[in-house]
Amino acid sequence: MSNTTLILLGAGSSSRFKTDVKKQWLYSGEIPLWLHVTEHFEKINDFNKIIIVSTTDEIQLMRNFATYTYVEGGASRQQSLTNALKHVDTEYVLVSDIARCCIPEEMIKRILDAKELGSCIVPVLPVTDTLYMNEVPIDREDVRIIQTPQLSVTKILKKALETETLFTDDSSAIASLGESVHFVKGSVSAHKLTTLDDLQKLPCLEAPSNRTLTGFGIDIHPFEENKEMWLGGVKINVDYGFKAHSDGDVAIHALIDALLGAAGMGDIGELYPDTNNHYAGADSKELLKDTVKRIASFGYEIGNIDLTIMTEAPKLLPYKSEMKTTLAALLGIRANFVNIKATTAEKLGFVGRKEGVTVHAVANLTYFNWKNI
Template identity: 55%
Template sequence: MRDLTLILLSAGSSSRFEMDVKKQWLRIKHDPLWFFVAKKLEKTSVFAKIIITSSADDLEYMKSYGQFTYVEGGDTRQQSLKNSLKYVNTDYVLVSDIARACIEATFLERIISHKTDADCIVPFLPLNDTIVYDGVTIDRDKVKRVQTPQLSKTAILLKALDTDIEYTDESSAIVASGGNREFIDGDENAHKITHISDLNKIPCIDSPSNDILSGNGFDVHAFDDKGDMYLCGVKIDSDYGFKAHSDGDVAIHALIDAILGAAGMGDIGMMFPDNDDTYKGIDSKELLKHVVKKIYNYGYIIINVDITIAAQKPRIGQYKQQMRETISSIINCDMHRVNVKATTTEKLGFVGRAEGVAVFANANLKYFNWQQKS
């Protein structure tokens, strides 16, 4: 029976990465970095369970990728680890940061082979440069660059983390609580991605796929004899508005569905449920801004969008240019890549009877190309 659980920490905000995309969502071909690492380590077949921590915002989307145990992380690395340990029922646990993408099987085997030698097994790299600390040159042979993954005895790690003191790695907590650790040779290839320039030091990752991802959206809203009318974020001169939970901007709602569809992220109702008073009467442009921020955080770029508004009334020809300007400014696209069309239904159906408006939208996405930035 396998007696080792793997915890992959992937709940960070990537604040030091200084890019719109979170580093855990950088694409390796089609796979986000966290999924690429999880699949690679899963192939070793040495783990009873693989646990992946996630921020609350990312949790549901992560679950759509693979059959792992997903745990909501905390505000710190240590809190995320403590949350994950609640789901560990093996004697040993291996903890790694998702930012270490190139953990090879031989490196993993070397760590595991020492599991009974100490309470925590810690890979490290020596320093070859002169080291000066607080103005004093110190013996570089006594300095270690500590890496992950680190392998710990589960019970001892749980006890060590039962504290309010924050530690940057497992071994420091274990030693502080009276346990011991053993240092073993690390691996230069297991470099940690902290800044975008670090991507140049990661030998095992491929470039993102050049595939285009397409999605479509459709929405309808009936007219209401009160309220203002908005389409594509533009106020329309009209004596009536739309029946809706939000401001009723049916064009933006269809566009949101198209964008979410291209990214495989569900639909507008899942993200902004109409039984949640948070969104009652909300400006739909704010909903679109939220979706666009998520899209870019998850490693996508919007290439172009195409919106078709089917309406017997009102006439919107005079508003189309302003609509394009408004949408392009929100989705970070050049205006010529935002198309807005209008049509009638030749007086057929509810649209033709002037009971409401229907909108079809299409969106095309691609992956953020981190190779061009690193």
Template identity: 55%
Template sequence: MKSISLILLAAGNSTRFGLSAKKQWLYQYDKPLWLFVLEHLQSIYRFENIIVVANPQEITLMRSFSSVTFVPGGSSRQESLSNALKHTQSDFVIVNDVARSCVPKELLLKLIEHAKALHCVVPALKVSDTCYFDGAPIEREKLLRIQTPQLSCTTTLKELLKTAEEFSDESTLFFNAGKCVEFIEGSTDAHKLTYKDDLRLLRCLQTPINLPRNGFGIDIHSFEENKPMVLAGIPIESPFGFKAHSDGDVAIHALIDALLGASGLGDIGELFPDNDPAFKN
């Protein structure tokens, strides 16, 4: 039986999305999009293991939602994927972007059915529109729109990732190395969420739940002599301040904890730990 792992890439910054929120954190009913996608794929196939690539600043928060393996993303898709592959020894690996939020069950099972040694299997769609390249029309019959998820032989993918050349997906990496890339019929349902207007094209997405949320925050610090006193963001004349890694502003910190708690985002200690020099003072 084929052993297959799943890697979900969810470390992006959503620079083209056009909304203030990152797309992986858009809520689908009562869960963020990355978790919605993860649970959907989990429900289709029993993967040997699952690795989620997360933004280093968000990885602690993501771990509070799920017990799968989380790894920090890198500066490129190549580096992020290499980080994830260190955690699997399966025969094959399926890589999906969180932006491919509505992958049909039939498409995922078809990928798995076509798994072959040394191969990369990718879904592709034909192009129906007239296309121009560099100011001139080209034969659309020769064009394919490549989608994710993509299935690759794990050992081959690990070896190919050692190249310094950048790539946009696994199929490009395999093709440039002279390896076999097999195409299967893709699905319009697996549309990629890149821009905010794409949201209306993704039929599987759900409206966020509309319930009141409550949060409670508390913060306590002892005093420290010869340190500035800041309370609720206002400097106060005092021979002592709050002993803390930061300014120790108990009022602001309690308010932040209340807001984070109401949002289901942990607490200030998780997001800004006092053992990280970046947050000192």
């Protein structure tokens, strides 16, 4: 059994990445970046445990991909690492950033092979340019560029982080205790993905797959007297609406389920439960906006949608065009990628008795193609 645990940190907001997609959810082929990085480490060493640190929403989706140990991050890198260390009981811990996604195998092995040479093993690069501190030149031979991953003696790293002082990496925390830090050769290939320009420096990443992901949604709501009716994001001019916890827009609800299904993100009841008073009377258009934002952040783009609305009443022909343009704007796609069909139930069942409406929805997603940026 290995005496080393791997921690991969990825709870950041990607604020400097300047896209709707969180960088850990860029796809290389059909694998998100965080999994690409994890599997690379896994092939190199048999770790006792692998811990992924991320946000609650991301962890829910990550569990669809692999059965690692997932830990919710904190407000800072240090807090995220502290949260993860609570789950570490091995002698050593190797900590890296998911954003450092093209680390050469030989660099990782150099770090692991040097584990007995210091309390923290750190890959470094020499500085080749002239350096100034304010207006004074400094000797570049005294300066090093620090990289990750960093290997630490677990009990020492835990002790080093028991402070209010914030450290930018593990080695500086351990050095603050007077413990030894040992340097090994790093690699320029181990470039950290921070901005969009960095994508050009990461040759290990493939273009995203061109696979189309399809989801299906269905929703049903009965009518309720003396309530506004909203359907497909449009107000329908009748004196009854839908009985529901939110505004009851059955078309948007079915569409949300179709989108979530294509992304493998569960269903509308998980994201917006009717047991939560926050969603009482909620505007379904706002729920759809939030769903679209979530889907984009996880690396997907919406292709097209197709809705079938089954109803005897009200008559929808006067509203279909407005529904198309409204939904297209909410989804961020052109109106020709939105199709709405209305049909009856031939007077059969609850729809045929004019007691309610049912909607079937299909949505197609593709992976965000960061190669086109």
